Amino acid sequence: MLTAIHPKLPMRSKAATYAYYTQLGFTNIGLHDYPGYLMLQKDGIEIHFFEHPTLEPSDNYGQVYIRCSDIETLYQQWIAAGVAIHPNGALATKPWGQKEFSLLDPDNNLLTFGEAV
Structure with a gap:
């Protein structure tokens, strides 16, 4: 059975x-500092990253859709912290x-945050 991604x-x-x-x-959240690999967590989600030193960002189509609650507060917190919002992603x-x-x-990498209305 699937339990997480x-x-x-x-x-x-x-x-x-x-x-x-x-x-x-x-x-x-990595127990060790693995070369070329990073594991991060916030609340109930994890995102892992692998090193790709020759990656051309304009050729990267990595995307994640993250469901959340209280999206307006999250959005305002990140705006106040100076986090850049995607130009087409207000x-x-x-x-x-x-x-x-x-x-x-x-x-x-595109991170889209969503909450059901």
């Missing part, structure tokens, strides 16, 4: 990825019944 996304720099995601409130209610917003991490 932990997406694996590419990163060019472990230090830059760690800095970006800790700004979002993620913490490192908080909005979508026709498919979700309130969503999106971020792009330093490697162009």
